[in-house]
Amino acid sequence: MLTNPHPSTRGEALARLEEFLPMAGSYGRDRNAVLPGHPNVSRLSAALRSRLITEEEVLRRVLAVHPFPAVEKFVQEVVWRTYWKGWLELRPQVWTNYRERVVWLRQNAPEPVLRRAEEVAAGRSGVAVMDRFARELLTTGYLHNHARMWWASFWIHVERLPWELGADFFFRHLLDADPASNTLSWRWVAGLQTPGKVYLIRRSNLERFADPSWLDDTSGLGRLDDSRVVAVAVEEHADTKVRPLPVVPEELHGPTDALGLWLHDEDGLPERSPLGHLKRPTLMATTLESEADPSMSLVVRAWRARAGADVRVRAESQFQSGAPMEPSAEQPLAESLVQSARLHGCQRLVGLAPAVGPISDQVGGIRRRFEAQGIELVLVRRRWDSALWAWAHRGFFPFWEKVHARLKFQSDPDASIRVL
Numbered sequence: 001m002l003t004n005p006h007p008s009t010r011g012e013a014l015a016r017l018e019e020f021l022p023m024a025g026s027y028g029r030d031r032n033a034v035l036p037g038h039p040n041v042s043r044l045s046a047a048l049r050s051r052l053i054t055e056e057e058v059l060r061r062v063l064a065v066h067p068f069p070a071v072e073k074f075v076q077e078v079v080w081r082t083y084w085k086g087w088l089e090l091r092p093q094v095w096t097n098y099r100e101r102v103v104w105l106r107q108n109a110p111e112p113v114l115r116r117a118e119e120v121a122a123g124r125s126g127v128a129v130m131d132r133f134a135r136e137l138l139t140t141g142y143l144h145n146h147a148r149m150w151w152a153s154f155w156i157h158v159e160r161l162p163w164e165l166g167a168d169f170f171f172r173h174l175l176d177a178d179p180a181s182n183t184l185s186w187r188w189v190a191g192l193q194t195p196g197k198v199y200l201i202r203r204s205n206l207e208r209f210a211d212p213s214w215l216d217d218t219s220g221l222g223r224l225d226d227s228r229v230v231a232v233a234v235e236e237h238a239d240t241k242v243r244p245l246p247v248v249p250e251e252l253h254g255p256t257d258a259l260g261l262w263l264h265d266e267d268g269l270p271e272r273s274p275l276g277h278l279k280r281p282t283l284m285a286t287t288l289e290s291e292a293d294p295s296m297s298l299v300v301r302a303w304r305a306r307a308g309a310d311v312r313v314r315a316e317s318q319f320q321s322g323a324p325m326e327p328s329a330e331q332p333l334a335e336s337l338v339q340s341a342r343l344h345g346c347q348r349l350v351g352l353a354p355a356v357g358p359i360s361d362q363v364g365g366i367r368r369r370f371e372a373q374g375i376e377l378v379l380v381r382r383r384w385d386s387a388l389w390a391w392a393h394r395g396f397f398p399f400w401e402k403v404h405a406r407l408k409f410q411s412d413p414d415a416s417i418r419v420l
């Protein structure tokens with residue numbers, strides 16, 4: 001039994017990583033089995049997604065205790081996360097198009113489609129095993145990767161529902177809800193990510209990898225018989241052309257007095273970042289809760305509140321600043337940030353650049369609002385992100401080859417990964 005299945009602070013995430021280390025060597029063999037309690041996987045995704053711990057830290061630690069060949073699969077999975085982030089960063093319009101499609105579908109999809117989508121999401125599809133997975137997601141905020149693949153495929157290719165509504169359902173309920181990993185995994189299951197490749201749920205695969213306890217109620221299972229599941233031809237609505245990666249500095253230049261430091265949900269580790277050296281900035285913490293769809297799950301909100309509190313306590317201690325300002329949840333983000341900045345006489349607001357997603361969607365508005373007040377907004381990006389995202393212009397395997405060649409994964413505690 002895991003000591004903490006949902007690590008929501010940095011301390012808990014580091015402890016979970018230590019607990020997982022002995023399992024990392026058998027991860028390649030065991031990771032696909034979907035067992036109660038999910039003992040074969042790290043459960044670090046929410047902490048990684050909110051950057052309570054970084055990909056680089058996880059890989060360094062795993063490689064410090066295992067030879068690379070023994071943990072190659074695990075390293076590769078962590079790097080998948082970086083790849084998806086880079087892929088979307090190079091094509092931000094895919095995210096925008098998906099969000100627009102969700103709004104459009106909610107307003108325009110036929111009533112029976114919307115009703116069925118609600119039933120399936122509520123765990124009332126009639127296929128007992130899929131309904132158990134839906135309930136697991138609703139109550140815990142987590143699903144095993146294989147269960148996510150089955151469930152997304154069930155939604156798209158068996159229920160024939162729009163993938164965007166399924167992705168939105170996941171996005172509102174996963175503790176690790178990530179604009180890149182979630183959207184692009186759904187697109188991959190739908191057959192939009194890799195030409196000619198669709199992921200089809202198969203009863204035989206489910207019976208092979210799901211613990212029998214998931215399948216003790218066989219109601220509706222016949223709908224998943226291998227011969228009955230046929231791929232839906234899903235239409236592409238997005239432009240997937242690569243755009244230049246916006247140039248974002250990797251360190252802060254210029255004066256460091258009268259600074260505000262923006263803490264947001266995209267990066268919970270400011271003290272170990274290019275901004276870690278700042279002295280006594282005014283801390284301004286915002287949380288996505290106020291911006292998010294009000295239907296965002298309560299489980300997710302509670303997790304984020306705990307994670308956010310942890311970030312604020314660490315930041316206060318590292319930067320020797322007073323307790324962070326918490327801009328009003330009632331106001332638009334830009335407005336409340338600008339008010340806090342003015343109140344504290346900040347001449348610059350600095351922060352870690354949010355990746356493509358709901359927060360970065362607001363950066364343009366925040367920047368304009370600040371500039372109108374004569375306050376500069378300066379965002380910096382971690383070196384890991386700048387270096388690796390730029391390589392995600394093609395498929396995962398060319399990306400992996402490059403990462404593998406350039407990062408020189410070694411089993412050496414001091415120099416296990418060198419970025420570039």
Ligand SMILES: Cc1cc2nc3c(=O)[nH]c(=O)nc-3n(C[C@H](O)[C@H](O)[C@H](O)COP(=O)(O)OP(=O)(O)OC[C@H]3O[C@@H](n4cnc5c(N)ncnc54)[C@H](O)[C@@H]3O)c2cc1C
Pocket residue numbers: 031041042043044045046048049077078079080081082084143144145146148149152170174176177178179181182183185186189
């Ligand atoms: C339809 C669908 C939706 C998904 N949505 C998300 C999401 O919103 N957020 C998210 O973090 N992951 C998402 N994933 C990827 C994956 O399912 C989760 O990262 C993983 O299940 C998290 O559990 P874990 O931490 O125990 O992973 P582990 O198996 O222990 O893997 C270690 C870490 O590697 C990364 N990782 C592992 N598998 C993948 C993968 N296939 N793609 C990207 N990163 C991976 C995660 O950061 C994970 O924490 C999705 C997958 C599918 C099929």
